[in-house]
Amino acid sequence: MSAGSWLCAYAITRNRPLALGPGTRLVGHRELGVVVADVDPARYERVDTLEPQDATLAELVREHDAVVRAVFRQEPVLPLRFGSILDGEDAAVRLLRAGYEQARACLADLDGHREWGVRVRRTASAPPSSRPDAGLTGTQYLAQRRQKLKADEQNRADLGAVAERLRDVLRRHAAGRADRTRAPGVLVDDAYLVPTAGESAFHGEVQRFADEVRGHGATVETTGPWPPYSFTGFELEVSADG
Amino acid sequence: MADRSDSLADILERVLDKGVVIAGDIGVSVVDIELLTLRVRLFIASAQTAKEMGMDWWTNDPFFAPKSVPVELDNTENAQLRARVADLEAALAAASHRTELPR
Numbered sequence: 001m002s003a004g005s006w007l008c009a010y011a012i013t014r015n016r017p018l019a020l021g022p023g024t025r026l027v028g029h030r031e032l033g034v035v036v037a038d039v040d041p042a043r044y045e046r047v048d049t050l051e052p053q054d055a056t057l058a059e060l061v062r063e064h065d066a067v068v069r070a071v072f073r074q075e076p077v078l079p080l081r082f083g084s085i086l087d088g089e090d091a092a093v094r095l096l097r098a099g100y101e102q103a104r105a106c107l108a109d110l111d112g113h114r115e116w117g118v119r120v121r122r123t124a125s126a127p128p129s130s131r132p133d134a135g136l137t138g139t140q141y142l143a144q145r146r147q148k149l150k151a152d153e154q155n156r157a158d159l160g161a162v163a164e165r166l167r168d169v170l171r172r173h174a175a176g177r178a179d180r181t182r183a184p185g186v187l188v189d190d191a192y193l194v195p196t197a198g199e200s201a202f203h204g205e206v207q208r209f210a211d212e213v214r215g216h217g218a219t220v221e222t223t224g225p226w227p228p229y230s231f232t233g234f235e236l237e238v239s240a241d242g
Numbered sequence: 243m244a245d246r247s248d249s250l251a252d253i254l255e256r257v258l259d260k261g262v263v264i265a266g267d268i269g270v271s272v273v274d275i276e277l278l279t280l281r282v283r284l285f286i287a288s289a290q291t292a293k294e295m296g297m298d299w300w301t302n303d304p305f306f307a308p309k310s311v312p313v314e315l316d317n318t319e320n321a322q323l324r325a326r327v328a329d330l331e332a333a334l335a336a337a338s339h340r341t342e343l344p345r
Contacts (some may be wrong), residue, residue: 062250070331103262233261
């Protein structure tokens, strides 16, 4: 390993002239290139022990995202995992050589697509009616409570069914779907790989479902467009002699 | 449905937990990806985060919290009790040591 020439690798893309931010450059090999920047590995020291909301980590992550997006605005892109540090430009070329066919095929598949996030989230349930138990007998109270629970349960089931229909419909408008880690109270948290030509139809469907979802005490929201982060979860194996 | 800025949590989850992984010996592991990934997943799933993001639906849900009475561990009292136990154990040890001396 060489000393003092570490490169942070952000993304694999096509080997074409790119407008890149200061400090970043493209290392090319045949039709592919990897976007890199000189980096001091010390910047990443102990980063894995930081809480995700730590400012240092957030800054590094935003930086990574900004570089990937800059490339994505111009060419299809394979985002690399955060903290991919290469041992100099030779290593960058070896990476491209070893993963050439896989990366090229994947770039071709992703060309003309963007990732959109769709989330269905329960909002606060309806507030309990004011002083519901005033003047009720115990039996009446229990009956009312049972009714309320039954209604809530029915609403949850209905909402679940609506969410599944939404997912089915959106899937038909997308080239791919990826499940993501779901936070509490979130019924759907999907990423869709949508062809740019089909984006308005995709969002039209989301819009069409919005009222129905709201009627069940939930909201549907979209995030994006994203570079295809959620659709590039594979490994490129590169050995020393590769 | 207007275009919104994507939240930091969304960016974190994508950048730290997704994307192509380079395996092999051409780089240096400066980041324990699995550890980071785990942290991010916990972060996203954590109730505290959910609360900060306004997703604390259960705190207002009468089914989960009919009359929520927060049960809190009193850390100060806990610490005081621990200190007393330590003192008593030390005193006990000293006492038994003394009684053993004459033998």
